[in-house]
Amino acid sequence: xxxxxxxxxxxxxxxxxxxxxxxxxxxxxxxxxxxxxxxxxxxxxxxxxxxxxxxxxxxxxxxxxxxxxxxxxxxxxxxxxxxxxxxxxxxxxxxxxxxxxxxxxxxxxxxxxxxxxxxxxxxxxxxxxxxxxxxxxxxxxxxxxxxxxxxxxxxxxxxxxxxxxxxxxxxxxxxxxxxxxxxxxxxxxxxxxxxxxxxxxxxxxxxxxxxxxxxxxxxxxxxxxxxxxxxxxxxxxxxxxxxxxxxxxxxxxxxxxxxxxxxxxxxxxxxxxxxxxxxxxxxxxxxxxxxxxxxxxxxxxxxxxxxxxxxxxxxxxxxxxxxxxxxxxxxxxxxxxxxxxxxxxxxxxxxxxxxxxxxxxxxxx
Amino acid sequence: xxxxxxxxxxxxxxxxxxxxxxxxxxxxxxxxxxxxxxxxxxxxxxxxxxxxxxxxxxxxxxxxxxxxxxxxxxxxxxxxxxxxxxxxxxxxxxxxxxxxxxxxxxxxxxxxxxxxxxxxxxxxxxxxxxxxxxxxxxxxxxxxxxxxxxxxxxxxxxxxxxxxxxxxxxxxxxxxxxxxxxxxxxxxxxxxxxxxxxxxxxxxxxxxxxxxxxxxxxxxxxxxxxxxxxxxxxxxxxxxxxxxxxxxxxxxxxxxxxxxxxxxxxxxxxxxxxxxxxxxxxxxxxxxxxxxxxxxxxxxxxxxxxxxxxxxxxxxxxxxxxxxxxxxxxxxxxxxxxxxxxxxxxxxxxxxxxxxxxxxxxxxxxxxxxxxxxxxxxxxxxxxxxxxxxxxxxxxxxxxxxxxxxxxxxxxxxxxxxxxxxxxxxxxxxxxxxxxxxxxxxxxxxxxxxxxxxxxxxxxxxxxxxxxxxxxxxxxxxxxxxxxxxxxxxxxxxxxxxxxxxxxxxxx
Ligand SMILES: Nc1ncnc2c1ncn2[C@@H]1O[C@H](COP(=O)(O)OP(=O)(O)OP(=O)(O)O)[C@@H](O)[C@H]1O
Ligand SMILES: [Mg+2]
Numbered sequence: 001x002x003x004x005x006x007x008x009x010x011x012x013x014x015x016x017x018x019x020x021x022x023x024x025x026x027x028x029x030x031x032x033x034x035x036x037x038x039x040x041x042x043x044x045x046x047x048x049x050x051x052x053x054x055x056x057x058x059x060x061x062x063x064x065x066x067x068x069x070x071x072x073x074x075x076x077x078x079x080x081x082x083x084x085x086x087x088x089x090x091x092x093x094x095x096x097x098x099x100x101x102x103x104x105x106x107x108x109x110x111x112x113x114x115x116x117x118x119x120x121x122x123x124x125x126x127x128x129x130x131x132x133x134x135x136x137x138x139x140x141x142x143x144x145x146x147x148x149x150x151x152x153x154x155x156x157x158x159x160x161x162x163x164x165x166x167x168x169x170x171x172x173x174x175x176x177x178x179x180x181x182x183x184x185x186x187x188x189x190x191x192x193x194x195x196x197x198x199x200x201x202x203x204x205x206x207x208x209x210x211x212x213x214x215x216x217x218x219x220x221x222x223x224x225x226x227x228x229x230x231x232x233x234x235x236x237x238x239x240x241x242x243x244x245x246x247x248x249x250x251x252x253x254x255x256x257x258x259x260x261x262x263x264x265x266x267x268x269x270x271x272x273x274x275x276x277x278x279x280x281x282x283x284x285x286x287x288x289x290x291x292x293x294x295x296x297x298x299x300x301x302x303x304x305x306x307x308x309x310x311x312x313x314x315x316x317x318x319x320x321x322x323x324x325x326x327x328x329x330x331x332x333x334x335x336x337x338x339x340x341x342x343x344x345x346x347x348x349x350x351x352x353x354x355x356x357x358x359x360x361x362x363x364x365x
Numbered sequence: 366x367x368x369x370x371x372x373x374x375x376x377x378x379x380x381x382x383x384x385x386x387x388x389x390x391x392x393x394x395x396x397x398x399x400x401x402x403x404x405x406x407x408x409x410x411x412x413x414x415x416x417x418x419x420x421x422x423x424x425x426x427x428x429x430x431x432x433x434x435x436x437x438x439x440x441x442x443x444x445x446x447x448x449x450x451x452x453x454x455x456x457x458x459x460x461x462x463x464x465x466x467x468x469x470x471x472x473x474x475x476x477x478x479x480x481x482x483x484x485x486x487x488x489x490x491x492x493x494x495x496x497x498x499x500x501x502x503x504x505x506x507x508x509x510x511x512x513x514x515x516x517x518x519x520x521x522x523x524x525x526x527x528x529x530x531x532x533x534x535x536x537x538x539x540x541x542x543x544x545x546x547x548x549x550x551x552x553x554x555x556x557x558x559x560x561x562x563x564x565x566x567x568x569x570x571x572x573x574x575x576x577x578x579x580x581x582x583x584x585x586x587x588x589x590x591x592x593x594x595x596x597x598x599x600x601x602x603x604x605x606x607x608x609x610x611x612x613x614x615x616x617x618x619x620x621x622x623x624x625x626x627x628x629x630x631x632x633x634x635x636x637x638x639x640x641x642x643x644x645x646x647x648x649x650x651x652x653x654x655x656x657x658x659x660x661x662x663x664x665x666x667x668x669x670x671x672x673x674x675x676x677x678x679x680x681x682x683x684x685x686x687x688x689x690x691x692x693x694x695x696x697x698x699x700x701x702x703x704x705x706x707x708x709x710x711x712x713x714x715x716x717x718x719x720x721x722x723x724x725x726x727x728x729x730x731x732x733x734x735x736x737x738x739x740x741x742x743x744x745x746x747x748x749x750x751x752x753x754x755x756x757x758x759x760x761x762x763x764x765x766x767x768x769x770x771x772x773x774x775x776x777x778x779x780x781x782x783x784x785x786x787x788x789x790x791x792x793x794x795x796x797x798x799x800x801x802x803x804x805x806x807x808x809x810x811x812x813x814x815x816x817x818x819x820x821x822x823x824x825x826x827x828x829x830x831x832x833x834x835x836x837x838x839x840x841x842x843x844x845x846x847x848x849x850x851x852x853x854x855x856x857x858x859x860x861x862x863x864x865x866x867x868x869x870x871x872x873x
Contacts, residue, residue, distance in 0.1 A: 216730050216739050223727060226716045232675055233705065233713035234728035235696030345383070 007347065015333075015340040016286070016296070022332040027325045031317075040315040045307045045322065052190035053306050060302035061295075062198045062259045063273075067280025068287060068294040069208050070253035074139075075289050076212060077225040077245045083128060083143025084253040085277025086150030091121035092257025093154045093173070096268030097161060099261070100174030109180040110262065117258055118251040124150065125250025126243060133239040139246065147277075158270065172269025182262040197259035204252060205291040221245060253277065282330045288337070301326055370433030372397045372526050372557040373418065373449075378427035380413055382770060384762030387413040389581040391427065395526070395574075400548055400558045402568040402589075405578035406602045406802035407774025408760040411561045414578070415528050418559075419451040420444035431526070450519030451528040454535075454773070454800070455711065456511050458503045465499040468518050475521070489520050493550040508661040509540035513547065520551075527551060529560040531773075533567055534799050537660050537828050538863050545571045563774075563802050564829075565594035577601055602804045615652035616838050620684075621822035622649040622672075622791050627681035629667050629846075635678070641667045642679070643846045649791070654813070654823040656837030656854065658830065658862050664846035665826045666708055669793055672824070673705055674698045686790055700731060704789035706780055706797050708826070710773075714780045717769040721761060724768050725750040725783055732787055753782035757812075758805060774801040781809050785816060792816065795826045810836060830859040844868050 024042070031038045049057060067084055074081035095117035102109050128146060131137040162171035184193030212218035224231040224241045231238055256276055261268065283301060287293030304326060308319035371394040378391040387410040395401045403411050416422045418429065420438035429436055431447045438444045441451070458467050469475075469482045476482040483499045490497040495513045503511065512532060519527055533541045548558050548571060562568050568575060569589045576586045577600045585600055592600075629642040642664050649655045659665050671679040674695040683690040685701050699705065705728065707713035715724055726735060726746050735745040750764040757778045761771055768776060777800050784792065797813070798806040813836060817823060827833045833840060833854070840852040842865045850865050 214740055216736060216741055219723070219726065219730055219741050223716055223719075223723075226718055227712070229712040230714065230716055230727065232695065233673070233707055234730065235694065235699050236730075237694060237696075 008344075011340055011344045011347075015337045016293075018336040018340065019286075019329060019332040020300075022336065023325050023328040026328045026332070027321065030324055031321065036317045036321075037315055041311065041317055041321065044311055044314055045304065047307065049303065049307060050190075051188040052192050055187060055190050055192040055194050057299065057302045057306045058194045058198060059192070059259065059263070060305060061298040062195055062201045063256060063276055064279055064283055064298035064301055065201050065295055066204060066252060066256045066259075067276050068283035068298055069204060069280075069291070070249050070256065071277075071280040071284040072287070072289040072294060073208065073249040073252060074245060075225075075284055077221050077241065079132070079242065079245055079249070080140050081125065081128070081143055081246065081249045081253070082140055082281065083125060083146045083150075083277070084249075084256065084280050085275065086143070086147035087121040087124045087250045087253035088256035088277060089154050089272070089274060090124045090150050091117040091254030092261055092272060093158065093268045094120040095254075095258060096173040096176070096261055099176040099180055100267060102177050102180060106179040109177070110182065113176075113180070113262075114255070114258060117254040119254070121254025122247040122251040125246045125253060129243040129246025129250075132246070133242040155270070158268070162269075170269050170271055172265075172267040174267065176262065176266045180262075181266060182259075184263050193263070195259040195263035197263055200255070201259070204255060205295060208252075209291045256280070279326075282326060285330050286333050369397060370430070371395055372432060373559070374430040374433075375414075375418070376428045376430070378414065378417060378429070379425045380410070380417060380422065381425055384766065386581050388417070388424070391578070391581075391583050393576050393583060393586070395557050395559055397557055398552050398555045399573040400552055400560065400571055402572035402575045403559065403561050403578060404563070404565065404568055404575060404597060404601055407778070407800075407805055408772040409578045409601075409802075410581040411578055412530055412772065415451060415530055415559070415561065418444070419449060419528060445522050445524065448523060448525035449528065450522060450524030450526070452512065452515040452519060452530070452532060454531045456515055458511060458514060460502075460504040462503060463499065464497055464501050464503060464506075464514050464517075467503055467514060468499070468521050472522050475523075485521065486517065489517055492554065493520070493547055495547060507540075508535050509543060512536070512540075512544065516547065524556070526557045526559065529558065531561050531563070531800060533562055533564060534796075535661060535828060537866060538830060538859055539867065540660075541567060563800065563806070565597050565803065568597070569594055598803050602802065614838060615818050615820075617651045617653075617820065619651040620648045621651045621653075621686055622824065623682075623684040624648070624672070625682045627668070627671055627679060627683065629671055629676055629679045639845065641846050642671060645681070645843075645846075645848055647841060647848065649822040649824060651790070651820040651822055652817055653839070654817055654825055654837045656833040656840040657824065657826045657843055658833055658840050658852075658866055659826075659843035660866050661828060663843050663866075665795070665843060667846070668843070669705075669708070669795055669824070669826065672698075672793060673703065696731065699728060702788075702790035704784035704787070704792040704794075706784050706792070706794045708795035710776055710780055715768045715776060718767055721754070721759075721764045721766055721768060721771075721779060722747045722750040724779065725753065725764075727783075729783070729787060749786070753779060753786065757782035758808065774805060777801050778805055778809070781812070785812055790820075790822060792821055792823045793826075794823060796828060797825070798827075798829070798832060806832075830862055834859065834862070842866055 028038050031041055070084045071081055095113040098116045099109055099113035104112055124146060128139045128142040131142045132139045158171060161173060163174055182196040184196050186193050212222065220236045221241060223234065224236055224238055228238050257272065260273060265272065279301060283294055283297040286297035304322045308322040311317045311319045373395040375391055375393045378388050380388040391414055405411050413422065417424045420440045420443045423439065429438060431449065436447050465483055465486060468486055469478050476485045486497065486499045495517055497513055497517055503514065506514065516527065532544060536544060551558055572589050574586060575589055575597065577584050577597065579601060625646045627642055627645040628640055630640050631638040645668065647655065657665055667676060670676045672683055674690065674693060685703065688701050690698050690701065711717065716727060726741060730736060735742040747764050753759065754761060754764060759778045760775050781797055798809050801809065813823060825833065825836055834857065837854045840854050840857065840862065841848050842850040842852065842862065844866065852862065
């Protein structure tokens, strides 16, 4: 039984590796066409990161990981939650307000704010879930619209509750008190700390895996994703599952902005990072909705982002080139998984055929 | 005409899937202008072979000759170009399109989409006696007519060889006779028909030649005049041909299922148009099998789904062993003791891309021994799947195999095994032996009779009138959503039932 296992593992790794190679190849072609120095670009990006960069990569990956998980929850049920972007911004804003008001002391305040964020994210995504379940509105359309509304809504309320930061034009919510922040830790002696939230993200990954693969609820969710008609016949209420899946996806999306909020900015301002939801879609695809796969995808994207920063200074090429690579990866991943799957099937068939042939020879002898 | 090349010649065809040899050294000659039947037990490799001939799957070895020319078929388009067409068991028509639109879809280049296409459809329909009107909506057609549309679709694309995979499984006897009439017309025009069936009497009556496949390889090609169905069955499985026969009645006076005044409005809404179900009432007692006879599409599917709680608009009252089901969800109804063998196993019975053990859990998510504290115990689920695989003779390499990889009959056996487990008090069985071979059919009948002796109530829906008559204690005929007649199976013939089903005859 050892051999086939190894082959399976090898094939599992072959797919993403093939996808990456393809993506690098295509990016190189773009560089060549643009007349940029291909070799120098890659040697800059693919170098070993320095200690202070590692902290940045881990931090960035933590955020991307949560975003990928949020999208993956929907994917497992064939729901395409494009609204993670809006959901996490609404949620981060709510959390910032709650934490800034500090109704509770210390860590209790933190817990309350995290719960508030998850509730806000869930509620925002839940709108799309209810529209889908009750009215049949595609969640793709509704979540895109909700992203727009989220932008306006948050900007509007930010103005209402904002305090102006000293000596700056930026406005933001009240700062979270010291005692309610989530402390980070440093690796080596780099200046940047790794968010303490990284452990919560890992926990979220474990919970995701456990709920989907070990619980009845997870079974129902996956069954609905595979066939709604069979799910209905088996006694699953598909409308309820649709709403619940969107609520969960939104609750996880609510966590996306929190590592930044509790570990870095301590308030929600007009410059709070946006666009993290879309990266989540690519990462969930790359990681095939598997918690470990998503982690690897998140680390890879964070690594590419971090390593491309000095491109402009060192070789005079815009760091946007890695956005092309990241985009292309999403395409090549889909292709290479299919190619490898077919190859695997053929391999297995040959093995079976050989085994059976041997059996027959034996029988004849 | 010994110098004429056969329409199809298959030599040494082999095809492997993980863990199974589906085809191994298959040799078949199909002569021009003949009906060639292929028989074999579930999983013998019949569908696989036909998919190879239709270019859906590539063979691992062997050669295909069509009209004397060796060909390699890498897609259905290739096959059609060489004059091979196939009608799958699951129809592939778009319901809300007309016949004309369905036929020309994807073949617009042949005769356009207008008058020329309509003329061609009418010509083919007349030439082979198919009786098809190009402008009817497909959703208004019965099963038999839909099948003729599928056949016409294939002929329209110029097929000289028509493959039919279990075409009679969904038909009632009258429709089967019509279909065979059509096939004889095709043959008279020099076309060749290859058809698969588990109903050996039919095969003997219509085929010119019969090839038997056992465990992936051709074991014999016989002349129907020289064999009996019993001999055929023995060639296939090495066992005797079973026949359903009711034993002494086990009907008790305890009502298990009580259905009163069950109605379901049609698509136009309540009070408008013809309702799908119209004031249906009946009781089934413990130990009783109630058979529902009807031409497909007369409300059987709706009746079953209403009892299962899958039809929100249904009115009336349903009680199961004293429990009022009306307000209960599908899951609660299943938990109350209903086993459900759905009519369409792919749509309602299986997760095709999930392993067998997950399919074992499907529909029984809340049952012991695997459901504990909201968790699913995989070991317990696997073990019980192994039990079903053994008890119901499901041919599979293992319980982690995907349901999609099982042959149609083996998928059915898994579903039957699953729904008979957990001691249901009511079994709703829609076509429980559809697509299973004669041996497995006998085994399934045996299981149902056994459970009936132990007090199971069964609502049986079947297009196979012999099965219906053989298993039922009472038969109700359903026509356009209404119960139109009650029959005693010990005194009714398939012919009488058949005419009641089409509304031609009265109740006995
Ligand atoms: N896609 C697939 N992947 C793996 N195994 C397959 C696949 N399709 C068929 N098989 C296997 O090949 C064998 C032959 O299957 P096939 O569907 O040809 O049987 P069949 O003779 O049509 O049976 P039935 O009468 O039940 O329809 C079976 O053991 C089945 O499990
Ligand atoms: Mg088959």
